[in-house]
């Protein structure tokens with residue numbers, strides 16, 4: 001199956017709704033928070049759907065917090081299995097500080 005033939009629940013990816021940050025439709029989206037944990041996983045809280053490369057969903061209980069591997073070592077990818085604790089993974093990223101609105105250059 002070619003990448004452009006993937007589907008989500010029978011609907012081709014090319015026909016999936018996309019809002020690209022349109023604020024008029026963002027309000028309709030559920031709140032999802034992704035936290036990048038120091039030296040560990042991505043923690044995702046909120047209603048989400050995780051799909052494999054063919055568009056098949058992983059079973060994720062509604063309302064359950066999910067942790068996704070970012071160290072590459074998990075045997076249960078895309079989910080974290082705590083291998084990051086023993087494989088030497090190290091990453092503590094920080095979001096850039098917001099631009100100072102009063103310091104026009």
Ligand code: FES
Pocket residue numbers: 040041042068069070071072073074079080081082083084085
């Ligand atoms: S981040 Fe936990 S196993 Fe990779």
